Amino acid sequence: MRLWFREQLIKEGGGESKIAGMAREQLKVFTDKYGEVWEEDETVLSTVAGTVPITPEDMADATNRISQAAMAGVVSKHLRREWLQRASALEKARDIAQKNGEWQVPVMCVPITDEVTLDDRAVTGHLRHCLMIPEKLPDIHCACGRARLSRSHVLSCSRGDISQSVHQHDRSRDLVARMARRCGLYAVMEPRKITLQSNGFEGGPDITLSGMQMVAEGDSSVALIDVTYPVAENPTNIPTMMKATKPGAVAKAAELKKYKDREYAYVAARNGFQFYGAAMEKESLAQGQGFYELLKRIAAHRHGEDFNADIDNQYSYSRVGLWCAKTAWAYWRQALMVEFVNNREKVISEAVAKAVDRSEDGVHNAWQHGM
Numbered sequence: 001m002r003l004w005f006r007e008q009l010i011k012e013g014g015g016e017s018k019i020a021g022m023a024r025e026q027l028k029v030f031t032d033k034y035g036e037v038w039e040e041d042e043t044v045l046s047t048v049a050g051t052v053p054i055t056p057e058d059m060a061d062a063t064n065r066i067s068q069a070a071m072a073g074v075v076s077k078h079l080r081r082e083w084l085q086r087a088s089a090l091e092k093a094r095d096i097a098q099k100n101g102e103w104q105v106p107v108m109c110v111p112i113t114d115e116v117t118l119d120d121r122a123v124t125g126h127l128r129h130c131l132m133i134p135e136k137l138p139d140i141h142c143a144c145g146r147a148r149l150s151r152s153h154v155l156s157c158s159r160g161d162i163s164q165s166v167h168q169h170d171r172s173r174d175l176v177a178r179m180a181r182r183c184g185l186y187a188v189m190e191p192r193k194i195t196l197q198s199n200g201f202e203g204g205p206d207i208t209l210s211g212m213q214m215v216a217e218g219d220s221s222v223a224l225i226d227v228t229y230p231v232a233e234n235p236t237n238i239p240t241m242m243k244a245t246k247p248g249a250v251a252k253a254a255e256l257k258k259y260k261d262r263e264y265a266y267v268a269a270r271n272g273f274q275f276y277g278a279a280m281e282k283e284s285l286a287q288g289q290g291f292y293e294l295l296k297r298i299a300a301h302r303h304g305e306d307f308n309a310d311i312d313n314q315y316s317y318s319r320v321g322l323w324c325a326k327t328a329w330a331y332w333r334q335a336l337m338v339e340f341v342n343n344r345e346k347v348i349s350e351a352v353a354k355a356v357d358r359s360e361d362g363v364h365n366a367w368q369h370g371m
């Protein structure tokens with residue numbers, strides 16, 4: 001393969017400029033190290049790899065297989081293969097849960113408004129979790145006294161004050177309602193009794209939306225919404241996560257449960273309303289079909305409009321590598337995720353502070369904010 005590869009490099013049109021020479025040299029170093037990985041890719045062997053980059057434009061050309069982008073792809077494939085060999089079962093499961101990349105939305109979006117701005121603590125906490133960088137929490141018990149302190153424990157902790165913040169009932173409900181209102185819908189939230197259980201929040205943020213456009217057959221202008229944010233690494237959800245082969249398994253299960261268990265589904269059916277059970281996984285941010293459809297349906301009210309009523313259009317990007325916030329759907333999806341991650345990380349920090357306060361070991365200095 002390497003011989004074949006070098007033949008490509010002396011092809012006509014490869015150029016004899018200084019940059020072409022440098023590119024050849026770098027390619028040699030690269031193929032010596034990663035040739036094997038490259039070779040695994042059938043298309044490398046069956047097609048001409050490309051031309052030696054001789055201009056900066058060549059280097060960025062995504063169709064040229066001898067480009068920085070192509071090489072970065074090979075390196076990441078190699079590193080991934082190495083990682084998979086030593087990853088634990090939980091890490092592999094988490095990798096699958098995150099596979100659709102939704103977790104990247106909050107860290108990739110352009111912070112054009114406060115609603116889509118991730119705070120510093122949230123950036124580091126979220127990246128650490130999703131990239132599976134070991135935690136630096138103090139080695140003490142959670143304030144509940146029932147488990148060692150860890151992110152996954154905090155997110156499923158049953159101690160009242162911790163659990164209540166984890167479920168962030170009002171905040172997420174309010175944001176969905178704000179999205180609906182800004183898309184021209186009438187949103188009503190009903191005060192509900194908050195009941196807390198260790199296995200997830202049972203008094204979910206329920207909203208009644210009216211004035212919805214009817215697009216598909218069976219659509220109603222009134223929708224009842226029950227939003228839920230399951231914790232995939234909660235002991236009750238972990239079996240679902242561990243046996244999943246696709247991302248979003250825990251969100252999907254949570255939505256199905258809403259349809260099965262909740263009275264709203266029946267109330268809605270009886271009144272000719274629509275019911276949406278909408279779930280987003282608290283760690284991977286993967287969303288269920290109900291969540292996806294709900295946001296699409298709300299955002300459809302802004303269909304075809306430029307988003308410049310809310311945001312200066314010049315800040316709405318659609319370039320590669322940036323998330324497009326040009327549509328109501330993209331913007332509000334980002335806002336929901338950002339809000340969510342900000343709050344989740346805040347709750348974890350607070351739970352750590354509570355644990356440190358109560359610890360007898362006096363490890364007050366062991367934990368510091370951030371990375």
Ligand SMILES: [Zn+2]
Pocket residue numbers: 142143144145146147153154157158159162
């Ligand atoms: Zn606890």
